[in-house]
Amino acid sequence: MKKRFKLHAIVGSLLVIGFVSGCSVKSKLQGINVEVKNNLDFNRKEVVSIQRSNLSELLKKTSEKDIRVKIQDSKEYLRTQWIDNDNDGKGDELLFEVDIKAKSVINYAIVSDTVKVPESKITTYSRFVPERIDDYAWENNKVAFRTYGPVAQQLVEEHKEGGTLSSGIDLWFKKVDYSIIDSWYKKNVASPGYYHIEHGEGYDPYHVGASRGTGGTGIWENDSLQVAKNYTSYKTIATGPLRTVFELTYAPWSSYGVHETKRISLDLNSNFSKFEISFRSDKKIPNYTLGITLHEKKGEVNINKVKGWFRHWEAIDDSFVGEGIVLNPGIIDTAFANDSNKSDQSNLLILTNPENKLTYYAGFAWTGSRQVSDVTDWDEMLNKQAEIIANPLQIIIK
Structure with a gap:
């Protein structure tokens, strides 16, 4: 049998x-x-x-x-x-x-x-990065991401240079299939700002700031987004060759006292990180919101609530990047582009109604990597991602 x-x-x-x-x-x-x-x-x-x-x-x-x-x-x-x-x-x-x-x-x-x-040199990888304050970075053969830790937050709060106050998700544009995290950070120590300049392997031109980057979370209430600060602790569970897995924990945030842990994984050949969120709160939350930064609001937004995918397409320098979030359409309440006059507060927002757990996929494709050539290619990739989930x-x- x-x-x-x-x-x-x-x-x-x-x-x-x-x-x-x-x-x-x-x-x-x-x-x-x-x-x-x-x-x-x-x-x-x-x-x-x-x-x-x-x-x-x-x-x-x-x-x-x-x-x-x-x-x-x-x-x-x-x-x-x-x-x-x-x-x-x-x-x-x-x-x-x-x-x-x-x-x-x-x-x-x-x-x-x-x-x-x-x-094979083609692998997945993630690690804590103490040489760049306390980033946590992850990658595979197609994409790379990072987010920020408590020391980076402390530097900002103490009005010192070099810090970053954000629970948003940063994107690194890579055009090679081998691992670049260790190399880029090492070269950045020797030459500060190294990875913000294209040297043939890709670079980091993506600004996160206080925005949601691609896949950051929050609670939308009274026309305002409440968000966590930087992660407070991390745990690396697995690295390559096929999957990297780690967890990030955040201090209680918002007026609802949300306690949040993000289990993030990235598989070989995927443009999408998988986010498995576990959370509890002191009071019932009105929603759990996912976001994509709209930067200078010059990009294109596409909201496909029926299939459960949401995207932004924008020009950065002399190329284009498509950012996207894909999730089960059954838990989506509403989605809209929030246009704000405040710096880093314009985001594509997806409001959901989960039960203490939520799974979604957030990722991107950069034309400089030749994985996509135009927005039609990116929409097709998001369509396929939604079909695969279903x-x-x-x-x-x-």
Whole structure:
């Protein structure tokens, strides 16, 4: 018999969400067979997750480090990654990447072997950055992001130079597929402002300030947005080759006393960071709001409430960038472009009504990277992201 279940997916991110039909997983010592089915009419390259419990029989006879994954009847093993979510020394889920055509099925084998799988410079990565005060930065082969910590906040509040007071999400425009975080920060120490200048790999021209950047949160009330200050603590859970995962915790904020933790992950080949927000409040909140900065209000906004995606398209220097947020349309209350005369307060705002937890995807594409050429390409990418969320890959363990 076969155990069928679905995964919650983004481009490069999947989590188990429910079973189609149930029975005990059958596995043989030589391996476990996994069927992956794409029901959508476009090709998908995504990271899938198999829970440890589904590999228990195989793990009785072999160790985590000897688990291998390949397409059935192939001799080449795929890159894999274990994620230890609770830091107990054991992997909780096994990741591997699938590249599956529209309306098709691929069968994979999970086996035990000691053959070394080739490594690659193409990876995901995140870390705390003490050499730039206390940024936290993350990236994959397509995009890079950062946000700001308590020391950066303290510098601003003490009227000292170099600080940043913001819970917004910053974007780094990269045009190379290898990791740039360590290199750019190192060169910025030697030459302050280095990463704000294009040197051939991309650069950081994106201004966040007190805005929401791309994916920052808040509470909208009385024509005003209440927001958190900088994160107060971080925890790195996993880095590359297929997924980086970390958590940021914030001090209570707003008149409602919101306690907020953001679990953020980014998968290989995805333009979107996944945000899983857990929060509680001293009083019931009227909404939970997501935002994208409108900068000088010269860009184009597109609000697609039916499909659950929201975008901004703007010129920065001599190129263009598309920013976007995608989420379940069922939890959206309203969305609008807030035009403010105050600096950094003009944002595209999406008001939601979640129950103490919220998942959304925030990301971007820069024309300088040649991932998109115009706003039509970016809208198509957002459309596909929304379809992937609504139609996760189907996984059958045999």
